[in-house]
Amino acid sequence: MPDSSPLLSLNNITVRYLNHTLFTNLSFHINKGEHWALVGESGSGKTSLLQTIAGKNNVVGGSIQHYYYQEYLRQNPLHGEVFTHHNLIAEVSQKHNFRNLSSNASEFYYQQRYHASDSEDAPTVESYLSAIEAPEVPQAYWNYDRAISTFKLEGLLDKQLIKLSNGETKRLLLAAAVLKHPLLLLLDNPLTGLDVETRAAFNLILSEITKSGITIVMATSPTELPDTITHVAVLRKGKMVHRLSKGEFTPALVALAPVFLPDQEELQALLSVNNIPAFDTIVQMDDVSIKYGNKLVLDNINWQVKQGEHWALLGHNGAGKTTLLSLISGDNPQSYAKKIILFDRKRGSGETIWDIKKKIGFVSPELYQYFPYNNTCLQVIESGICDTLGLIKQSAPQYAATALRWMHLLEIEQEADKLLKDVSASTQRLCLLARALIKNPPLLILDEPCQGLDQHQQEQFKQLLDAICRNSKTTLVYVTHYQQEIPKCVTKVLRLANGKVVA
CATH class of the missing domain: 3.40.50.300 (P-loop containing nucleotide triphosphate hydrolases)
Structure with a gap:
């Protein structure tokens, strides 16, 4: 249960990206023990809010307090290291940013998986996970073997990333995220591309993630709220119109335009x-x-x-x-x-x-x-x-x-x-x-x-x-x-x- 002590606080923030204003005077507070789902129609601001929390958008007004980071520093004094709250956040976005081996700046390209010489330039699942840099956490819950087992990657370790299916890629990205030992995990529509069996197992996986001490904030469909979610925020056109417990939420709170036959x-x-x-x-x-x-x-x-x-x-x-x-x-x-x-x-x-x-x-x-x-x-x-x-x-x-x-x-x-x-x-x-x-x-x-x-x-x-x-x-x-x-x-x-x- 939430203990009401603050974990993250967005206080009347105004946010811009390029020449667009994404949010004006938006407030959003997360307490310890809470796990939030962000729902709303397409374009309502769910992804933008996740990116703002991750520090990718320009906050021009208000403030963001990362209480979890301040507590971490009290418990883990650092000695001259460059360490910010970004090191305690992990994301799983709708797109990955995999790189080829021959040039770390070379992104994958469409059709690469079908060309033998180019597909071999992609890292394997094993090498990708082994290269993840994470803060040292004594007796950390998530290690390489546990992540491989939890996300069912045993049979994929020798497979090049470019040859993974959409759902396999999503499982890999989730494994990579928890191996970074984050305190805050941001998920942008994590169920997208997962088959029926994997979606059914996703409840158990998320529950294991939250029990390990990680707080989850996820954008998702209003009809797909994992069991571990405790609260729901409904966004509409860049405004947070509802903040409530999962028990109080109903998908009807997400206003959708009526469907018409095409002309x-x-x-x-x-x-x-x-x-x-x-x-x-x-x-x-x-x-x-x-x-x-x-x-x-x-x-x-x-x-x-x-x-x-x-x-x-x-x-x-x-x-x-x-x-x-x-x-x-x-x-x-x-x-x-x-x-x-x-x-x-x-x-x-x-x-x-x-x-x-x-x-x-x-x-x-x-x-x-x-x-x-x-x-x-x-x-x-x-x-x-x-x-x-x-x-x-x-x-x-x-x-x-x-x-x-x-x-x-x-x-x-x-x-x-x-x-x-x-x-x-x-x-x-x-x-x-x-x-x-x-x-x-x-x-x-x-x-x-x-x-x-x-x-x-x-x-x-x-x-x-x-x-x-x-x-x-x-x-x-x-x-x-x-x-x-x-x-x-x-x-x-x-x-x-x-x-x-x-x-």
């Missing part, structure tokens, strides 16, 4: 910009197996997708879904040697990777992770027409106009001229969804497309996707760990487990 006339007009050509077979795989070294990732896959079919691709983290999709999208060079037909044509019969990509609209957690930031939101969406990661040539007025129309359908047109790096994570994800939709491709591959979206945005997108599939010959492959995210148009399921088809 059918406008959608039909956009779908007619590029007519989908007729195909018989969109995807056919015959006895396809993929190995990385001695690791069998896909085992004897047989799958056929006909034009106009709508599939859900399901499976646990590391089941092989991402590798399977890479064989379709053209990103995996091993596809040339396999019995694969794409768009009625055998793979490796003379087509280029661009011949394949122009027929596919694609979004995935990896694309979100590695997409370059130096374009405006409008340019990011327009780049989907030429299948590049960002707009690398001058904008075409007619394409920009089409991009803006898709932004309107996704309710983000007001962000058109902002740089991708300066908008919320949910807006970034919606931009990548619009980028996948803009050319009205024959095949949509949507890998966890609702990650980071609030309930309103998820429902609005599902309505749009159902309307697209209802009014066109679009073929859909949809990946998710959440049953409720699957749109109504989906009628077929391929389920993978450990690289094999199980349903």
Whole structure:
């Protein structure tokens, strides 16, 4: 139970980032023994508040008192070391910042995992965890072996970071965070990308973290509050509108805009910009197996997708879904040697990777992770027409106009001229969804497309996707760990487990 002594206090703070005011006169207090969930619609300020606590934003008014740091110094006198409250905070953000071995300044890039020489330049899980620098804590609860066991990383130690699945990466980042021996752990939507089994175990993991003496503040969905959470703060447009115990909280306190059917006339007009050509077979795989070294990732896959079919691709983290999709999208060079037909044509019969990509609209957690930031939101969406990661040539007025129309359908047109790096994570994800939709491709591959979206945005997108599939010959492959995210148009399921088809 909380002992009412203060741990962290934000006192009437005004916070700015670049030329934006994020918070004005905001106050937020955490006592010992309290563990807080931050909830609210997308863009309400949850991530910004976590980043402010972490010291990443400019506090221009008010003050922040780190009482836990002051107490730590009283108990652990330091001798001339440079040691601040930042050393006692650990974060797990929605994006990682992994670096290659050959140059610590070289970030990973999209498709790196499929290129043998470049993927070998990435650290392994074992080397990454072993290199973590942390304050010396006598008889610390968290050590290397306990973190490996708790986060189920035993089978991943020799795996390069670039080859981890989205969920495996999240488990690694949580392990790395506790190995820093923080007193305050900041988690930004930590359940995102975790499969059903891992989410179920997450309650126990968080309880173990808090019992070890770490205070948790996490941004999360209002419908996913871990057992160890004691209090909930509801944010709305940069203001904290409710602060209450978890027992007093109800998800109805998070105000969400109503969901409307998309403008059918406008959608039909956009779908007619590029007519989908007729195909018989969109995807056919015959006895396809993929190995990385001695690791069998896909085992004897047989799958056929006909034009106009709508599939859900399901499976646990590391089941092989991402590798399977890479064989379709053209990103995996091993596809040339396999019995694969794409768009009625055998793979490796003379087509280029661009011949394949122009027929596919694609979004995935990896694309979100590695997409370059130096374009405006409008340019990011327009780049989907030429299948590049960002707009690398001058904008075409007619394409920009089409991009803006898709932004309107996704309710983000007001962000058109902002740089991708300066908008919320949910807006970034919606931009990548619009980028996948803009050319009205024959095949949509949507890998966890609702990650980071609030309930309103998820429902609005599902309505749009159902309307697209209802009014066109679009073929859909949809990946998710959440049953409720699957749109109504989906009628077929391929389920993978450990690289094999199980349903």
